[in-house]
Amino acid sequence: MARYFTEEHEWIDVDGDTATVGITDYAQEQLGDIVFVELPDTGAQVAKGKDAAVVESVKAASDVYAPITGEVTEANQALDEDPALVNSSPETDGWFFKLTIADKGELDGLMDEAAYKSFCDGL
Amino acid sequence: MDFDCAAFGATMLAGPDMSDDTGDTPETTETLPLDAWHRQKGARMVPFAGYDMPIQYNKDQGGGIVAEHDWTRDQAGLFDVSHMGQLMVTGENAAAELEKLLPGAIASLKPGRVRYSLLLNDEGGILDDLMVTNATPWIEGDEEASTEGHWGEPTYYVVVNGAMKWDDIAHLREHLSDEVTLTHMDEQALIALQGPKAATALGRVMRGVPDDLVFMQSTLYQFGEWPLRITRAGYTGEDGFEISVPAEFVESLANRLCAEIEVRPAGLGARDSLRLEAGLPLYGHDLTAEIDPVTADLTFALTKTRRESGGWMGHSACAVKLADGCADRRVGLVLEGRLPAREGAIVYHGEDQVGRVTSGGFSPTLGHPIAMGYVMSDHAGEGTELTVEVRNKRLPAKVAKLPFVPHRYHRGN
Structure with missing residues (x-):
C-alpha cells in the first residue's frame, strides 16, 4: 500500500484499485477545531482536483478536493458522530472516503511523504 | 483543500470562482505593539483591520479557538484589541458637540460612566458602533491655594472599530466644532481581560480595582509608573475589563496578567465566537452604512429623551423607522x-x-x-x-x- 499527498493537503492510500482519502495533519492544524464534515454519497463520481467534501471548522468552511478521479464506495460514517476525529487522527481514523480508482496514471505527479514534508516546510 | 486564500471574516468556502472574493484585506499590514509577544506564544497571525492579528494561539500551550473560547467562558481570556481606535474629545462643549453626531445622551453621562453608541449618516445608516466614556478628570483641591476639588475640562474617551477608525476620525473632524479637540491616542495599546475569573485575577494584580467598578464604569488607575484606563466592559458577554495602556508598557502588563493562573491569551477566533453567542453585532458584517439602528435592533442606543429632542445626524430617518416600523x-x-x-x-x-x-x-x-x-x-x-x-x-x-x-x-x- 502506498500513500501519496497533494499540494492541497489531501492524502490518498492506494491499495490495488481502491483508495482511501483524507486530509493531512498539517491541514487539520490550519483549519482548527472541526465541527462538521460533509462527505460525498456512496456511488458519487468525483473528479481529480474537483470538490469532493467540505470541512467546517469553527472559523470557516473549506473545500476538500478529490486527489484522483473515481467512484466513491464508502464515506466515513464515524465523522458524522465525531467530526473532531479529523483533528485527533487526521491520517488514520479521520479518513474521509474510499473510492475505486478510474485511472492509475493520475497518481503520477502526487507527492510521497518526504516530498510532502518538504513542501509543507516551505510554506 | 483550500485555506490559504482565506482572510478571517471572509468566507473561506470558495470554488475557484469565489477565491478572489477576499478583497477587504489590505495588501500591507501594520504590526501591533504586542506582535512579538503573540508570535512567542505561537499565535497564528492573520491580516485583520489592517493589522497582523492573532487568530489563535498554539495548541500545545492550551490554544485553539474552542479551547480559548471555553477558557474565557470558564476562567479569563486576555485579548489584544490594540487595533481599535482610541480617541479623546475635549473641550467645554464636547458633550453638546458629540450629541450632534451620537444618538445617545452624552451630556447627562456622569464622569466615569460608559455608554454604547453609534455614528450615523444622514439617512440613519450606521457608520460605526463605539463606546463613549465620560473621562472628565477630577481636579483635587489645594488647601494652600484655597481651591476646592472640582471637575476639569470635559473629556470623552471614545473607542471605535479598528477597521473604521480612519473614516470615523475624518467624520468627527468634519462635523465637530473647532472649539473641541479630537486626539487619536495612537500611542495607546488596548487589552481586554474577559471571563468570570477576570475580576479575581485583576484584583490580585491591582488590589481593589474591580471592587470600584461595575459594568459600564471606567476609571484611571496609576499602576506603578503605568497610567491605565480601566473600563468594566467587553465584547464576550462575560464580566471583564478593557485596559488602555501606553504601548511601551503593554507587553509587561500582558505578562503580568497572564502570570495569573486564571488568565490565558485568547485570539480573534474566540473573540468572534464569543461575541456571536453574546448576540453582539460585528461592524462590517451585522452592521453597515445601509442598516439603521431600528432595523439592527439597537434602539436602546437611541436614548429616549434624544429620540424626542432630535438634533443628531440621522434623527429624522430613525424617527420614521421608530414610528412606522421597519x-x-x-x-x-x-x-x-x-x-x-x-x-x-x-x-x-x-x-x-x-x-x-x-x-x-x-x-x-x-x-x-x-x-x-x-x-x-x-x-x-x-x-x-x-x-x-x-x-x-x-x-x-x-x-x-x-x-x-x-x-x-x-x-x-
Missing part, C-alpha cells in the same frame, strides 16, 4: 444539526426568500450552529420556523432571542 430586523437564528450557516446564506420561509445571514458559526458553548442575520419583520418573531440555505441544502432554523448565551455582566446590586 421592513427587516436583526434576529438570532438557531440551527439544528451541526452544519453552520455562514455570512451570506439566504434565509427562507417556505419558498420565499425572507432574509440573509450576516454572521454565523458553530457555538462551542451550546454545541450547535447559531447565526445572526436580517429577516423580514413579519418573520422575525421569536420561535418562527425558517430555513437557511447552505450548499443547496435547506437547514431548519428557528428565530431565537438574543443573546444565545446569557450575559454575565457585573452590575453590582
Whole structure:
C-alpha cells in the first residue's frame, strides 16, 4: 500500500484499485477545531482536483478536493458522530472516503511523504 | 483543500470562482505593539483591520479557538484589541458637540460612566458602533491655594472599530466644532481581560480595582509608573475589563496578567465566537452604512429623551423607522444539526426568500450552529420556523432571542 499527498493537503492510500482519502495533519492544524464534515454519497463520481467534501471548522468552511478521479464506495460514517476525529487522527481514523480508482496514471505527479514534508516546510 | 486564500471574516468556502472574493484585506499590514509577544506564544497571525492579528494561539500551550473560547467562558481570556481606535474629545462643549453626531445622551453621562453608541449618516445608516466614556478628570483641591476639588475640562474617551477608525476620525473632524479637540491616542495599546475569573485575577494584580467598578464604569488607575484606563466592559458577554495602556508598557502588563493562573491569551477566533453567542453585532458584517439602528435592533442606543429632542445626524430617518416600523430586523437564528450557516446564506420561509445571514458559526458553548442575520419583520418573531440555505441544502432554523448565551455582566446590586 502506498500513500501519496497533494499540494492541497489531501492524502490518498492506494491499495490495488481502491483508495482511501483524507486530509493531512498539517491541514487539520490550519483549519482548527472541526465541527462538521460533509462527505460525498456512496456511488458519487468525483473528479481529480474537483470538490469532493467540505470541512467546517469553527472559523470557516473549506473545500476538500478529490486527489484522483473515481467512484466513491464508502464515506466515513464515524465523522458524522465525531467530526473532531479529523483533528485527533487526521491520517488514520479521520479518513474521509474510499473510492475505486478510474485511472492509475493520475497518481503520477502526487507527492510521497518526504516530498510532502518538504513542501509543507516551505510554506 | 483550500485555506490559504482565506482572510478571517471572509468566507473561506470558495470554488475557484469565489477565491478572489477576499478583497477587504489590505495588501500591507501594520504590526501591533504586542506582535512579538503573540508570535512567542505561537499565535497564528492573520491580516485583520489592517493589522497582523492573532487568530489563535498554539495548541500545545492550551490554544485553539474552542479551547480559548471555553477558557474565557470558564476562567479569563486576555485579548489584544490594540487595533481599535482610541480617541479623546475635549473641550467645554464636547458633550453638546458629540450629541450632534451620537444618538445617545452624552451630556447627562456622569464622569466615569460608559455608554454604547453609534455614528450615523444622514439617512440613519450606521457608520460605526463605539463606546463613549465620560473621562472628565477630577481636579483635587489645594488647601494652600484655597481651591476646592472640582471637575476639569470635559473629556470623552471614545473607542471605535479598528477597521473604521480612519473614516470615523475624518467624520468627527468634519462635523465637530473647532472649539473641541479630537486626539487619536495612537500611542495607546488596548487589552481586554474577559471571563468570570477576570475580576479575581485583576484584583490580585491591582488590589481593589474591580471592587470600584461595575459594568459600564471606567476609571484611571496609576499602576506603578503605568497610567491605565480601566473600563468594566467587553465584547464576550462575560464580566471583564478593557485596559488602555501606553504601548511601551503593554507587553509587561500582558505578562503580568497572564502570570495569573486564571488568565490565558485568547485570539480573534474566540473573540468572534464569543461575541456571536453574546448576540453582539460585528461592524462590517451585522452592521453597515445601509442598516439603521431600528432595523439592527439597537434602539436602546437611541436614548429616549434624544429620540424626542432630535438634533443628531440621522434623527429624522430613525424617527420614521421608530414610528412606522421597519421592513427587516436583526434576529438570532438557531440551527439544528451541526452544519453552520455562514455570512451570506439566504434565509427562507417556505419558498420565499425572507432574509440573509450576516454572521454565523458553530457555538462551542451550546454545541450547535447559531447565526445572526436580517429577516423580514413579519418573520422575525421569536420561535418562527425558517430555513437557511447552505450548499443547496435547506437547514431548519428557528428565530431565537438574543443573546444565545446569557450575559454575565457585573452590575453590582
